[in-house]
Amino acid sequence: MDKLYVNYIEIDMSNGKNQQAAGFPPFTRGYHTHNFSTQVTTKKLFTDSIHFRLSDFSVTQMTVLFNEIVLQKELHHKTTTINLKIPFTDAIDTIISIRTLRTVLACICDDLYKSPNTLKFNFIAFPEAINTIFNTHNLAKIAQVDTLVVNDRLYNTFIKIQSLLPKFPIDCLSGSKEIEEKTATLFLKVYSEFSSY
Amino acid sequence: MKMNDIIFERFAAISTKQWKQKIQYELQGLDYQKTLVKSSADGIPQLPFYSESELKYRSIADFPKKINTCIYITVNNEATANTKAVNAINSGFTNICFTIFNAELDMDILLQNISVSTFIIPHFLNIDSYKKIQANYPQVTVLSDPIGKITQTGNWYRNFNHDFEQLDLILNHSPSSLTINQSLFHDAGATPVQQLAYSLTQLKQYDHQISLKKCNTITYFVAVGTDFFIEIAKLKALRILTNSYFESQNITLNCLLFQQKSQRTIQLFDSDINHEISSIECQIGQCAGVDFITAYPENYLYFKEDIPIINAQNKLLIQNIKNSSIPINDAIYIEKLTQQLIDKTLVLFESIEQGGGFTNQLRKGIIQKKIKEKESAEQKAFNQQFTVTTPTTKKTPIHYPFLKTKGHSPFWKPIIKKRLTAPQEKPIWDKLYSNG
Numbered sequence: 001m002d003k004l005y006v007n008y009i010e011i012d013m014s015n016g017k018n019q020q021a022a023g024f025p026p027f028t029r030g031y032h033t034h035n036f037s038t039q040v041t042t043k044k045l046f047t048d049s050i051h052f053r054l055s056d057f058s059v060t061q062m063t064v065l066f067n068e069i070v071l072q073k074e075l076h077h078k079t080t081t082i083n084l085k086i087p088f089t090d091a092i093d094t095i096i097s098i099r100t101l102r103t104v105l106a107c108i109c110d111d112l113y114k115s116p117n118t119l120k121f122n123f124i125a126f127p128e129a130i131n132t133i134f135n136t137h138n139l140a141k142i143a144q145v146d147t148l149v150v151n152d153r154l155y156n157t158f159i160k161i162q163s164l165l166p167k168f169p170i171d172c173l174s175g176s177k178e179i180e181e182k183t184a185t186l187f188l189k190v191y192s193e194f195s196s197y
Numbered sequence: 198m199k200m201n202d203i204i205f206e207r208f209a210a211i212s213t214k215q216w217k218q219k220i221q222y223e224l225q226g227l228d229y230q231k232t233l234v235k236s237s238a239d240g241i242p243q244l245p246f247y248s249e250s251e252l253k254y255r256s257i258a259d260f261p262k263k264i265n266t267c268i269y270i271t272v273n274n275e276a277t278a279n280t281k282a283v284n285a286i287n288s289g290f291t292n293i294c295f296t297i298f299n300a301e302l303d304m305d306i307l308l309q310n311i312s313v314s315t316f317i318i319p320h321f322l323n324i325d326s327y328k329k330i331q332a333n334y335p336q337v338t339v340l341s342d343p344i345g346k347i348t349q350t351g352n353w354y355r356n357f358n359h360d361f362e363q364l365d366l367i368l369n370h371s372p373s374s375l376t377i378n379q380s381l382f383h384d385a386g387a388t389p390v391q392q393l394a395y396s397l398t399q400l401k402q403y404d405h406q407i408s409l410k411k412c413n414t415i416t417y418f419v420a421v422g423t424d425f426f427i428e429i430a431k432l433k434a435l436r437i438l439t440n441s442y443f444e445s446q447n448i449t450l451n452c453l454l455f456q457q458k459s460q461r462t463i464q465l466f467d468s469d470i471n472h473e474i475s476s477i478e479c480q481i482g483q484c485a486g487v488d489f490i491t492a493y494p495e496n497y498l499y500f501k502e503d504i505p506i507i508n509a510q511n512k513l514l515i516q517n518i519k520n521s522s523i524p525i526n527d528a529i530y531i532e533k534l535t536q537q538l539i540d541k542t543l544v545l546f547e548s549i550e551q552g553g554g555f556t557n558q559l560r561k562g563i564i565q566k567k568i569k570e571k572e573s574a575e576q577k578a579f580n581q582q583f584t585v586t587t588p589t590t591k592k593t594p595i596h597y598p599f600l601k602t603k604g605h606s607p608f609w610k611p612i613i614k615k616r617l618t619a620p621q622e623k624p625i626w627d628k629l630y631s632n633g
Contacts, residue, residue, distance in 0.1 A: 007257065011249070163582040166427075169244060173528050
């Protein structure tokens with residue numbers, strides 16, 4: 001037998017626009033000094049103020065949120081971090097919705113303050129109907145959630161398994177065609193709805 | 198405010214150079230390589246960020262549209278095993294896998310009211326019983342892996358020639374029978390590259406001995422660890438390498454991945470951690486697109502009190518499979534890891550082939566020695582980062598959970614599964630249970 005080899009194909013570059021839409025908004029998410037993987041802080045309690053709440057990932061609710069943020073422009077300018085409570089649902093919905101939110105929020109910041117990263121958004125999820133923390137934590141990291149608030153049992157389990165958690169690169173989903181296409185579609189819907197206000 | 202200028206090009210893409218500059222700035226003098234780059238057990242660097250420039254080309258891989266859930270049932274009594282199987286199907290399992298030890302079983306009783314696709318793993322190699330089952334029960338596939346048998350036990354069913362002759366005859370009647378057990382290497386502590394190369398060399402040896410042209414399906418038993426991305430890339434690499442081998446031989450076969458619960462990560466005293474690890478294994482299987490995910494096997498249960506926990510876990514497995522998985526298989530990071538695993542696997546594959554092939558190296562003890570080296574390194578690293586705690590309650594043991602060294606001397610040295618927490622658990626077990 002001849003030497004075994006693997007056939008590869010040329011990379012399709014036609015997905016560029018979707019990638020831009022789905023890509024990690026530039027420097028909008030403050031990342032940790034010594035670890036550039038996205039970090040999720042897992043807590044039992046969240047005692048700081050929640051500035052905004054998103055009840056679901058519908059286009060309507062996202063548009064309402066963006067308008068509230070724009071209307072309260074003066075208030076946020078004095079705040080370094082804005083705590084945003086988000087839902088935590090189906091894996092794909094959570095991922096594409098958060099990517100869309102981050103991108104639109106970066107655009108809003110750019111319009112309001114001439115810089116996309118003036119406001120730091122702390123995305124906080126309080127997942128309820130979950131049975132395991134390992135999967136939830138992984139999904140939160142992949143979806144770029146900042147803070148996960150869980151019950152005592154899951155928190156204690158999290159402490160035990162911390163050393164087994166994998167290391168993540170900054171955006172492990174970059175290049176996923178399905179994520180890029182779905183995020184681009186959602187972004188266009190949200191953008192269209194928001195700009196019609 | 199006008200938002201009409203929101204367009205995709207609003208923010209320029211961040212180049213690799215810009216990311217590196219930003220990272221160097223925030224590192225404040227710390228070494229990039231030492232601080233942020235983690236090396237896998239196979240020496241593959243896991244970087245803090247990846248960009249499209251990392252890839253020159255992409256691999257081609259097909260994944261199943263649906264993932265099935267399968268439960269293992271060890272058959273000691275046909276009627277009891279049948280009842281378990283029917284209950285499992287009613288609770289949502291899509292497939293059954295029976296392990297049988299006796300060719301004289303009453304298959305009518307065992308398979309009564311079971312119409313789902315069913316697998317049988319016999320602990321014997323007997324063409325007559327294979328033929329009988331395949332002729333009478335079309336929903337059943339009898340699986341066979343003589344190389345896996347000697348690898349795991351150190352003994353052939355009878356001898357090298359006999360086993361391959363029997364397999365050759367079996368495949369005439371049952372072209373989906375051939376299996377390769379990659380999970381054994383995983384559970385013994387082999388690295389992903391070793392697991393891939395050992396599986397691929399077995400595939401080649403089967404082709405050499407019996408010709409894969411008479412098969413229509415190859416089934417791999419696979420198991421995964423907790424390193425999320427590497428494990429997804431490993432399973433993707435296995436599909437790509439297998440298909441590349443088929444292409445090289447001008448054959449077209451199905452390749453099924455049958456994901457088993459990893460024994461390596463099972464902990465004796467902490468069912469919560471076992472539950473977490475099983476869930477992450479399931480998530481990895483979903484993301485990697487395996488064909489079957491199996492339930493927690495009965496023989497991995499060590500205490501009576503854990504039975505309800507395992508039952509609840511099996512229900513959760515069925516639920517989780519229905520949820521959407523994360524479409525990560527084609528992400529740059531996974532693709533890069535996959536290509537790196539493939540490159541290293543092909544090097545090891547060539548080296549084993551030049552050394553006489555898989556069973557030749559197994560006979561000489563080379564495979565065992567290479568796995569032992571990696572297993573010891575993983576064990577050492579694990580002991581440094583994880584401490585087993587003594588349980589607060591004493592449970593009722595079902596069977597002895599540690600390796601028994603006494604017994605018959607095998608023909609060749611077998612590859613032994615080793616749990617990572619076992620060395621720390623043994624003294625605790627001795628203290629709690631040795632005196633009754």
